[in-house]
Amino acid sequence: MKPLRVAIIGFGKIAADQHVPSIESNPRFQLAGTSSREGKGPQPNFTDWRELIRSVDGLDAVAITTPPSVRYDIARECLEAGLHCLLEKPPSVGLADIHDLACLAEAKGLTLYTTWHSQHSAGAEAAGRALAGKRVAKMEVRWQEDVHKWHPGQQWIWEPGGFGVFDPAINAFSILTRIIPDGIFVKSADLAFPSNAHTPVAGEIAFTSPAADGPMTCHLDFLRKEGEDWTIEITTTDGLNVRLERGGSDLFLNGERQDIDSPGEYPGIYREFADLLDERRSSVDVAPLRLVADCLLVARRTQADPIFM
Amino acid sequence: MKPLRVAIIGFGKIAADQHVPSIESNPRFQLAGTSSREGKGPQPNFTDWRELIRSVDGLDAVAITTPPSVRYDIARECLEAGLHCLLEKPPSVGLADIHDLACLAEAKGLTLYTTWHSQHSAGAEAAGRALAGKRVAKMEVRWQEDVHKWHPGQQWIWEPGGFGVFDPAINAFSILTRIIPDGIFVKSADLAFPSNAHTPVAGEIAFTSPAADGPMTCHLDFLRKEGEDWTIEITTTDGLNVRLERGGSDLFLNGERQDIDSPGEYPGIYREFADLLDERRSSVDVAPLRLVADCLLVARRTQADPIFM
Numbered sequence: 001m002k003p004l005r006v007a008i009i010g011f012g013k014i015a016a017d018q019h020v021p022s023i024e025s026n027p028r029f030q031l032a033g034t035s036s037r038e039g040k041g042p043q044p045n046f047t048d049w050r051e052l053i054r055s056v057d058g059l060d061a062v063a064i065t066t067p068p069s070v071r072y073d074i075a076r077e078c079l080e081a082g083l084h085c086l087l088e089k090p091p092s093v094g095l096a097d098i099h100d101l102a103c104l105a106e107a108k109g110l111t112l113y114t115t116w117h118s119q120h121s122a123g124a125e126a127a128g129r130a131l132a133g134k135r136v137a138k139m140e141v142r143w144q145e146d147v148h149k150w151h152p153g154q155q156w157i158w159e160p161g162g163f164g165v166f167d168p169a170i171n172a173f174s175i176l177t178r179i180i181p182d183g184i185f186v187k188s189a190d191l192a193f194p195s196n197a198h199t200p201v202a203g204e205i206a207f208t209s210p211a212a213d214g215p216m217t218c219h220l221d222f223l224r225k226e227g228e229d230w231t232i233e234i235t236t237t238d239g240l241n242v243r244l245e246r247g248g249s250d251l252f253l254n255g256e257r258q259d260i261d262s263p264g265e266y267p268g269i270y271r272e273f274a275d276l277l278d279e280r281r282s283s284v285d286v287a288p289l290r291l292v293a294d295c296l297l298v299a300r301r302t303q304a305d306p307i308f309m
Numbered sequence: 310m311k312p313l314r315v316a317i318i319g320f321g322k323i324a325a326d327q328h329v330p331s332i333e334s335n336p337r338f339q340l341a342g343t344s345s346r347e348g349k350g351p352q353p354n355f356t357d358w359r360e361l362i363r364s365v366d367g368l369d370a371v372a373i374t375t376p377p378s379v380r381y382d383i384a385r386e387c388l389e390a391g392l393h394c395l396l397e398k399p400p401s402v403g404l405a406d407i408h409d410l411a412c413l414a415e416a417k418g419l420t421l422y423t424t425w426h427s428q429h430s431a432g433a434e435a436a437g438r439a440l441a442g443k444r445v446a447k448m449e450v451r452w453q454e455d456v457h458k459w460h461p462g463q464q465w466i467w468e469p470g471g472f473g474v475f476d477p478a479i480n481a482f483s484i485l486t487r488i489i490p491d492g493i494f495v496k497s498a499d500l501a502f503p504s505n506a507h508t509p510v511a512g513e514i515a516f517t518s519p520a521a522d523g524p525m526t527c528h529l530d531f532l533r534k535e536g537e538d539w540t541i542e543i544t545t546t547d548g549l550n551v552r553l554e555r556g557g558s559d560l561f562l563n564g565e566r567q568d569i570d571s572p573g574e575y576p577g578i579y580r581e582f583a584d585l586l587d588e589r590r591s592s593v594d595v596a597p598l599r600l601v602a603d604c605l606l607v608a609r610r611t612q613a614d615p616i617f618m
Contacts, residue, residue, distance in 0.1 A: 072494070076519070094603035095404070096596070100492040100519075160497065160609040183409040185381070188469065198610050210385070210409075287405065293602035294403035300469040301507050 003030040004277060005059050006086075009049045009074055010066030011036035014088060018117075018266040019063055025267065028274040032056050049074060053081055060084060061111070061277065069161050072097040075112075079104050084111040086273055090170055090289050093161040102284040112282040113273055116174035120268035121248025122260045127232075128179040130253055134236040136180065136212035142231045143172045144224035147201075148309070155309050157199065164199025165222040166292045168230075172218070175232060175248055177287035182211035189295035192304040201304055205295060213237055312339040313586060314368050315395075318358045318383055319375030320345035323397060327426075328372055331575040337583040341365050358383060362390055369393060370420070370586065378470050381406040384421075388413050393420040395582055399479055399598050402470040411593040421591040422582050425483035429577035430557025431569045436541075437488040439562055443545040445489065445521035451540045452481045453533035456510075457618070464618050466508065473508025474531040475601045477539075481527070484541060484557050486596035491520035498604035501613040510613055514604060522546055 006023060008015050011034045020042060023029045033056045034041030035049040046052040053059060061084035064071050072092050075085045079101065091098050091114040098114065105112035118124060145168055147157065156162050163170070176184055187208045191200040201223060207216035230247040243252040251258045263271060276283055315332060317324050320343050329351060332338045342365045343350030344358040355361040362368060370393035373380050381401050384394045388410065400407050400423040407423065414421035427433060454477055456466065465471050472479070485493055496517045500509040510532060516525035539556040552561040560567045572580060585592055 094495055094606050095599045096492065096494050096603050099599070100494070161607045183405065185405050185409070186403055193610065198608060290404045290408070290602075293599075293606055294405055296605035296608075297403050297602055298470045299507060299605075301502065 001028070003028060004061060004274070005030050005032035005056070006061045006063055007031075007033040007035070007052055007056055007059055008041065009035050009052065009062050009064045011041035012065060015041065015063075015065045019065060022266040022270045023063075026270045026274065029270060032059055050077070053078060053083065061086065061273075064088065067156065068093050072101065075101050076104065079108055079110055079112070082108070082110065084113075084277060086113045086115060086269075089114070089116045089174065090163070090292075091286070092289075095286055095289060095293060098284065098286050098289070102282065105282050109280060110282075111276045111280060112284055113276055114283065114285050115269045116171070116285065116288055117265040117269060118171040118174050118248050119178050120265040120272075121175070121244075122262035123244045123251030123258070124175050124178060124248045126251050126258060126260055127175075127242050127244055127248075130240065130242050131179050131181050131234065131236065134181055134238060134240065136209060136214065136216065136234055137237045138214045138235045139207070139212065139216040140233050141172050141176070141218035142229045143169050144219065144221040144227070144229045146225050146228060147222040151309075153309050158194065158197035158307055158309075160198045162199045163292070164197065165201055165203060165220045166199070166295070168222070169203070169218075169220045170288050170292055171247060172230070172232060173291045174288040175244065176207075177285075177291065179234075180209055180211060182209050184209045184216070184291070186291060186294040186298055188300065189298050190300045190302065191295065192302050194304045194307040196306040201307060203295065310337070312337060313370060313583070314339050314341035314365070315370045315372055316340070316342040316344070316361055316365055316368055317350065318344050318361065318371050318373045318387075320350035321374065324350065324372075324374040327575040328374055331579045332372075334576065335579045335583065338579060341368055359386070362387060362392065370395065370582075373397065376465065377402050381410065384410050385413065388417055388419055388421070391417070391419065393422075393586055395422045395424060395578075398423070398425045398483065399472070399601075400595070404595055404598060404602060407593065407595050407598070411591065414591050418589060419591075420585045420589060421593055422585055423592065423594050424578045425480070425594065425597055426574040426578060427480040427483050427557050428487050429574040429581075430484070430553075431571035432553045432560030432567070433484050433487060433557045435560050435567060435569055436484075436551050436553055439549065439551050440488050440490050440543065440545065443490055443547060443549065445518060445523065445525065445543055446546045447523040447544045448516070448521065448525040449542050450481050450485070450527035451538045452478050453528065453530040453536070453538045455534050455537060456531040460618075462618050467503065467506035467616055467618075469507045471508045472601070473506065474510055474512055474529045475508070475604070477531070478512070478527075478529045479597050479601055480556060481539070481541060482600045483597040484553065485516075486594075486600065488541075488543075489518055489520060491518050493518045493525070493600070495600060495603040495607055498608045499611065500604065500608045501611050503613045503616040505615040510616060512604065
């Protein structure tokens with residue numbers, strides 16, 4: 001089978017660390033080019049993505065790994081040009097534009113794939129299977145990390161559309177929307193906004209679900225220096241304890257660590273992309289971004305100390 | 310044809326002023342009962358909506374006109390009980406719950422109808438027809454009113470989930486999503502939050518659209534004492550000027566007021582509800598609420614003076 005020629009638009013850390021090796025190790029794909037404003041990335045490399053999609057022969061698809069705010073315009077032009085599109089998470093800053101891209105992809109018979117890498121973590125799928133058909137007695141999410149360590153100097157996180165603590169938390173949300181055995185909804189959201197920021201630095205979220213009989217809480221903190229934590233812990237009404245640690249990498253059932261065979265997050269994403277392309281299907285999942293929007297719609301706002309990057 | 314028996318859940322001002330007369334003047338419907346915590350509204354009247362849906366014989370449908378925050382739980386139980394549901398605007402505070410209700414209604418073969426009364430204003434549909442197939446050269450929306458006049462003492466507007474200035478503005482958004490001849494997206498949103506409120510009191514929104522070549526601006530102000538204004542003005546690239554005034558009641562084309570035969574907003578809603586019920590279809594439109602969510606997702610926040618109701 002002829003490999004699918006895919007180009008990467010926006011060549012930052014995630015493209016170099018994850019997308020390039022995942023494409024290169026999957027025989028279904030061939031890396032056909034890259035673009036970045038700085039001219040980095042494997043050859044052929046372009047500083048203008050429009051030049052890339054005009055110049056590369058036999059291009060089938062693009063993986064768009066730019067910052068979210070510019071993805072809509074790029075994806076729309078790529079779809080108009082007949083290219084299948086894979087979008088890094090979150091697929092965009094707003095929800096209306098994703099809906100528009102989904103309609104356009106469907107009208108053109110192209111594949112649009114909104115990826116959420118944490119859904120491909122080693123433990124997420126197995127956690128979902130363990131919880132299927134059960135009721136939730138209690139859920140606690142702790143997503144607490146040091147922004148200065150993971151995003152040194154990245155002021156954009158505090159700018160409009162920068163997501164703040166939702167930038168990491170949306171990974172937790174992307175797992176929750178897959179593993180909770182029914183819908184999950186935001187009941188309340190106490191959000192702390194630094195006095196010099198447009199996005200929150202911490203949050204206490206209460207969720208509800210038709211599948212839950214007890215409290216579902218979520219603690220978000222982007223200034224956690226000691227004891228960083230990316231844990232989802234769920235106890236079911238029949239006494240099963242499901243704990244995902246390290247962002248879904250480790251799964252414990254009743255305290256016992258599970259041995260899971262997994263291709264890894266980004267190799268898993270490209271396997272699914274190949275399946276979608278074979279079947280000319282799209283996978284457009286807005287549920288994690290919708291939970292962020294719902295947090296903002298119901299938010300109780302408090303002011304926090306100014307942030308300095 | 311046997312009239313459809315509909316009950317009203319949540320009997321406030323909008324139910325008394327609009328829903329009751331619209332139901333009573335439409336021969337397709339029969340008002341089968343009402344519920345409100347205070348025991349107001351036409352008989353049979355219940356203080357508990359669960360008692361209402363258990364007690365009323367041959368009930369077909371409910372119109373849920375409570376505040377948005379409690380609508381999801383009520384609608385879910387009503388759908389589970391086999392009742393068609395009409396929801397006042399906005400259908401809920403969050404987006405995930407509407408998606409859940411839409412899935413449930415579809416699974417049960419029931420009609421779910423999210424109403425947006427301004428879409429039934431005399432001028433909205435005609436404005437949409439006038440703009441069809443055209444390109445936007447310029448759009449300006451002014452939605453400016455005195456909260457103290459229209460919502461005296463209503464502190465809930467400033468509480469979490471109260472929407473603030475988006476409570477009126479979502480009416481404008483509900484018209485825009487119908488009349489702009491392509492998608493409409495939020496580009497930026499400068500929102501002013503009173504220091505003692507959880508929702509914004511004013512906003513400057515910039516929209517974009519694939520159908521627009523020029524600026525699309527929207528000025529929201531909830532403290533406008535003089536010169537209240539609910540106007541949408543659009544000039545097309547071929548020189549047509551379309552102006553909706555008084556929230557869609559009046560339509561001017563190139564400055565000339567149009568004479569439009571319209572049943573009125575709520576009678577129009579109940580006509581559409583009858584059609585949907587006849588065809589066992591749902592009409593679930595989240596686009597206006599999604600634009601509010603997108604404003605919050607991209608928001609640039611400023612602090613405003615405290616608000617006193």
